[in-house]
Each structure stands twice: as structure tokens, then as C-alpha cells.
Amino acid sequence: MIPYGRQSISEEDIAAVVSVLRSDFLTQGPVVPQFEQAVAQKVGVAHVVAVNSATSALHIACMALDVGPGDTVWTSPNSFVASANCAIYCGAEVDFVDIDPDTLCMDAQALAVSLQECRKSGKTLPKVVIPVHFSGLSCDMPAIHRLSLEYGFKIIEDASHAVGSVVGFMMGEPAEPVGSCRFSDICVFSFHPVKIITTGEGGAALTQSDELAGRLRALRSHGITRAEGEMTEPSHGGWYYQMLSLGLNYRMTDIQAALGLSQLSRLEQFIEQRQKIAAHYLSLIAAEPKLGEGAVKTQQIPSYCSPSYHLFVAQIPMECHRRCFDALRDSGYGVNVHYIPIHTQPYYLERGFAWGDFPHSEDYYRGAISLPIYPGLPQGAPEAVIDIIAKEIGRPSA
Ligand SMILES: Cc1ncc(COP(=O)(O)O)c(C=O)c1O
Known part of the structure; x- marks a missing residue:
């Protein structure tokens, strides 16, 4: 995996x-x-x-x-x-x-x-x-x-x-x-x-x-x-x-x-590699016709920040989210979701919060998938991941 x-x-x-x-x-x-x-x-x-x-x-x-x-x-x-x-x-x-x-x-x-x-x-x-x-x-x-x-x-x-x-x-x-x-x-x-x-x-x-x-x-x-x-x-x-x-x-x-x-001592090297992988994902998403026109959204990076890219999140249309996640996991990609909005955790619901309280965080959660990104990520992994997402998005819903 x-x-x-x-x-x-x-x-x-x-x-x-x-x-x-x-x-x-x-x-x-x-x-x-x-x-x-x-x-x-x-x-x-x-x-x-x-x-x-x-x-x-x-x-x-x-x-x-x-x-x-x-x-x-x-x-x-x-x-x-x-x-x-x-x-x-x-x-x-x-x-x-x-x-x-x-x-x-x-x-x-x-x-x-x-x-x-x-x-x-x-x-x-x-x-x-x-x-x-x-x-x-x-x-x-x-x-x-x-x-x-x-x-x-x-x-x-x-x-x-x-x-x-x-x-x-x-x-x-x-x-x-x-x-x-x-x-x-x-x-x-x-x-x-x-x-x-x-x-x-x-x-x-x-x-x-x-x-x-x-x-x-x-x-x-x-x-x-x-x-x-x-x-x-x-x-x-x-x-x-x-x-x-x-x-x-x-x-x-x-x-x-x-x-x-x-x-x-290798911090700058790690950041450079993460930023390279993020740029590669962005270019693969831009080049994939099935993912065009905002089908997959990514985080906007304002010009004031050069980020570490601890995560690279693809925001998938809600109706294909679960399918894309499962297809990626089934193909050996240990993708994850960051984050389940904190206020929707049972502990916080018991403290008086409710679904609907913070709609942007909730909408984002319904489509978020964190793709593999780390120094030493095997060559070809970003291509395979984007290919799986494109196939699932292009597939008609069952
Ligand atoms: C945003 C954020 N804050 C705090 C923590 C807690 O970090 P730690 O696992 O080092 O306690 C995490 C861990 O994933 C995190 O992502």
C-alpha cells in the first residue's frame, strides 16, 4: 500500500x-x-x-x-x-x-x-x-x-x-x-x-x-x-x-x-520534493479532460505563502467521492480524508454542535481525498492515482 x-x-x-x-x-x-x-x-x-x-x-x-x-x-x-x-x-x-x-x-x-x-x-x-x-x-x-x-x-x-x-x-x-x-x-x-x-x-x-x-x-x-x-x-x-x-x-x-x-538538515530537500509532487498533481489534473471544468477542485494557494504541502487534497464531486476513495484503496493507494469536521464528532455533537453549523467545512469534507505525497513517493504513483480518479468520475453512477 x-x-x-x-x-x-x-x-x-x-x-x-x-x-x-x-x-x-x-x-x-x-x-x-x-x-x-x-x-x-x-x-x-x-x-x-x-x-x-x-x-x-x-x-x-x-x-x-x-x-x-x-x-x-x-x-x-x-x-x-x-x-x-x-x-x-x-x-x-x-x-x-x-x-x-x-x-x-x-x-x-x-x-x-x-x-x-x-x-x-x-x-x-x-x-x-x-x-x-x-x-x-x-x-x-x-x-x-x-x-x-x-x-x-x-x-x-x-x-x-x-x-x-x-x-x-x-x-x-x-x-x-x-x-x-x-x-x-x-x-x-x-x-x-x-x-x-x-x-x-x-x-x-x-x-x-x-x-x-x-x-x-x-x-x-x-x-x-x-x-x-x-x-x-x-x-x-x-x-x-x-x-x-x-x-x-x-x-x-x-x-x-x-x-x-x-x-x-534535510528540511529544504523535503519541501522541494513535496512541492514538486504537488505541481505534478496539478499539471496532471489540468491535462485530464475528465477532470476539467472544476470536476476536481484543489486548494487555492494565495501568493503570500509557499506551503510545505503536508497534504495534497483533491476535492471530488460528492456523488463519486466514496467510489473514488474505495477504488484508490482497492488499487493499493492508502489515501485518506482530512478532515471529518471536528464539530460533527459525536463528542462535540453532545456538547451542542450540529451538522449544518459550519457548511463550508462540511461541503469540503464530502468531497475531500488526500492523495499520496511524501519524499520518495514511487515514480508513476501520481499518474496512476489521477488515472483512477478520472476513470471513476467518468463512470456512470450505478
Ligand atoms: C492540525 C493538527 N493539529 C494537531 C495535531 C496533533 O499532532 P500530534 O499527532 O503530534 O499530537 C495534528 C495531527 O495530525 C494535526 O494534523
């Missing part, structure tokens, strides 16, 4: 992991800070806090921003459940802002309208908004940032898909990597094997704020400090530590960090 995404592991990656296995520290050693510094340097951010998943990073990001009971967090329905669950872990409520049907990312205009309505009706404004950079395409961050200043919310970018994406929002200014937190308080990366670079499981929370970085570091490791300057009384001795807040064990191991550090 050719999956929709998978890791690319080199001999150097393996050697880097083995070298940690032969060293004194499997965890809490020197490689995690090395990985953090390398990521920080790559994206131009002051602090990187590596953790054991993006889910954990989202959780401690909400905790660091004091999300709690009585607060509301808004995110995109077109995402993995973790983007919303992080607020529930903190005892807060979740609400959603629909996507722009062209970019598949949170619609900044819809956000503005919801905020306005919220203020008018006296409903609780969001404490935090979590825009999700779907497939690696950055949301319109300057617009969302302007709204954050007007309405007083904080921003956590869910950039789980967007490691290696580059944005240039301002004409005449140099482009910069997603992760610089120019328009957000915290940005979150995922290093799951289907993502751009991997640590097996893993994630990171990035921030420009010294204070937030301190909180994030404490929260990932039980809320414990060993720094005398942070303690409430003089140290009792070399063994002494203090627990200052209720944290968790969300630490990344040095084994994982070694893999991440080695993978990071």
Missing part, C-alpha cells in the same frame, strides 16, 4: 539515533536543547520547547495562556480533533470559525463577523483563537492578528502541517518561515511520521516571549524548577527542586531529538 504520507529515514538519521542509544542520556540530556536551538535558528524564533507531541504542545500552550473554566477558545472545524481538545483539557469551551472554501483555512472575514456578533450579543469573546495552517498553507495571519488587537484575544498557530512553509505577507519585505511568531503568541509544530520532519512522536511550542517560554518549559516537566532564582526560598542543597505549578510529563527524549536534528 502506498500511503498518503510517510517518513523518509536516512542512514544518517539511524546513526544519530544509535549514537544517543550509546550515550549516557536517553532523555534529559544535551540533544533536546540542541534540537530546540536548531529549530529556533531555522525559523527565527527566540524559544522552542520540544515536547512529546503537538497535542501536548497545544495543551501546554493553552495552559501557559491561562485558558481555564469560563473561557472560550475558537478554532477551525477543518482540523484534527487535537486543535479543539486542548481547550477542553483546560476546562474551557470550544467554538469554531468556518473555513474559506478556496484556501480551506480559517476564514478571517468569518472570524471578524463572529467576533462582531459576539460583542453585540454580549456573549463571551474568545480568550484564544487557534488558526490551523491546513496542509501547510498559512492562514491570513496579519488579518487575524489585527482582530486580536481589536478584540483582545491571544493566538496559538496550529502549524502542525506547516514546518518548512514560508510566508511573505508584506510587499517588499523578505519572506519568513512559519514559526517566527510574528503574528502570534505561540506556534505549534508536529513531528509525527506523516508530517514534514519526524521524531517518531513529537512536537514543539515556539514563542518570542521569555515569560511564556518559562511557563511552557515548566509545564512540560511537572511544573518543577531547579533554578534557584525562581524558587520561593533558598535552595536546601544540590538535590533541591521546587514544584511551582501543576505541570505534566510531556518531555521529548534525546532519542527523538537526535532523529529530529538529523531530519532538520
Whole structure:
């Protein structure tokens, strides 16, 4: 089965992991800070806090921003459940802002309208908004940032898909990597094997704020400090530590960090290969008469972003969606669907959401298929995939 995404592991990656296995520290050693510094340097951010998943990073990001009971967090329905669950872990409520049907990312205009309505009706404004950079395409961050200043919310970018994406929002200014937190308080990366670079499981929370970085570091490791300057009384001795807040064990191991550090050296290569495959899919779709005239829609990429292409989604006419998906799977292509709108999950339906609440995310879901895209995708796979889709779309319905 050719999956929709998978890791690319080199001999150097393996050697880097083995070298940690032969060293004194499997965890809490020197490689995690090395990985953090390398990521920080790559994206131009002051602090990187590596953790054991993006889910954990989202959780401690909400905790660091004091999300709690009585607060509301808004995110995109077109995402993995973790983007919303992080607020529930903190005892807060979740609400959603629909996507722009062209970019598949949170619609900044819809956000503005919801905020306005919220203020008018006296409903609780969001404490935090979590825009999700779907497939690696950055949301319109300057617009969302302007709204954050007007309405007083904080921003956590869910950039789980967007490691290696580059944005240039301002004409005449140099482009910069997603992760610089120019328009957000915290940005979150995922290093799951289907993502751009991997640590097996893993994630990171990035921030420009010294204070937030301190909180994030404490929260990932039980809320414990060993720094005398942070303690409430003089140290009792070399063994002494203090627990200052209720944290968790969300630490990344040095084994994982070694893999991440080695993978990071090939980030540009990975992005180049993903972008090449995406361009190839686009040209195959354009050249296939059965897929013309909008029969298959793809994500619109605004000129401000050069995306990582964690995903490449073909939007199939609803009536052929299931048939195309099954035909691809039956032919050995492990395609998938990203995403079932979060608010339609039974857990969220029980919390009061309903089908119909966010129609753009729901319409998109009814036609979405994520096609295989990863460095090392076998030659000929995109041609075969597009051929199967074209055949199914051309076939009369049973
Ligand atoms: C948008 C988004 N956010 C968060 C996550 C959670 O990432 P992780 O598996 O590293 O916890 C994922 C994982 O697929 C994701 O796609």
C-alpha cells in the first residue's frame, strides 16, 4: 500500500539515533536543547520547547495562556480533533470559525463577523483563537492578528502541517518561515511520521516571549524548577527542586531529538520534493479532460505563502467521492480524508454542535481525498492515482 504520507529515514538519521542509544542520556540530556536551538535558528524564533507531541504542545500552550473554566477558545472545524481538545483539557469551551472554501483555512472575514456578533450579543469573546495552517498553507495571519488587537484575544498557530512553509505577507519585505511568531503568541509544530520532519512522536511550542517560554518549559516537566532564582526560598542543597505549578510529563527524549536534528538538515530537500509532487498533481489534473471544468477542485494557494504541502487534497464531486476513495484503496493507494469536521464528532455533537453549523467545512469534507505525497513517493504513483480518479468520475453512477 502506498500511503498518503510517510517518513523518509536516512542512514544518517539511524546513526544519530544509535549514537544517543550509546550515550549516557536517553532523555534529559544535551540533544533536546540542541534540537530546540536548531529549530529556533531555522525559523527565527527566540524559544522552542520540544515536547512529546503537538497535542501536548497545544495543551501546554493553552495552559501557559491561562485558558481555564469560563473561557472560550475558537478554532477551525477543518482540523484534527487535537486543535479543539486542548481547550477542553483546560476546562474551557470550544467554538469554531468556518473555513474559506478556496484556501480551506480559517476564514478571517468569518472570524471578524463572529467576533462582531459576539460583542453585540454580549456573549463571551474568545480568550484564544487557534488558526490551523491546513496542509501547510498559512492562514491570513496579519488579518487575524489585527482582530486580536481589536478584540483582545491571544493566538496559538496550529502549524502542525506547516514546518518548512514560508510566508511573505508584506510587499517588499523578505519572506519568513512559519514559526517566527510574528503574528502570534505561540506556534505549534508536529513531528509525527506523516508530517514534514519526524521524531517518531513529537512536537514543539515556539514563542518570542521569555515569560511564556518559562511557563511552557515548566509545564512540560511537572511544573518543577531547579533554578534557584525562581524558587520561593533558598535552595536546601544540590538535590533541591521546587514544584511551582501543576505541570505534566510531556518531555521529548534525546532519542527523538537526535532523529529530529538529523531530519532538520534535510528540511529544504523535503519541501522541494513535496512541492514538486504537488505541481505534478496539478499539471496532471489540468491535462485530464475528465477532470476539467472544476470536476476536481484543489486548494487555492494565495501568493503570500509557499506551503510545505503536508497534504495534497483533491476535492471530488460528492456523488463519486466514496467510489473514488474505495477504488484508490482497492488499487493499493492508502489515501485518506482530512478532515471529518471536528464539530460533527459525536463528542462535540453532545456538547451542542450540529451538522449544518459550519457548511463550508462540511461541503469540503464530502468531497475531500488526500492523495499520496511524501519524499520518495514511487515514480508513476501520481499518474496512476489521477488515472483512477478520472476513470471513476467518468463512470456512470450505478
Ligand atoms: C492540525 C493538527 N493539529 C494537531 C495535531 C496533533 O499532532 P500530534 O499527532 O503530534 O499530537 C495534528 C495531527 O495530525 C494535526 O494534523
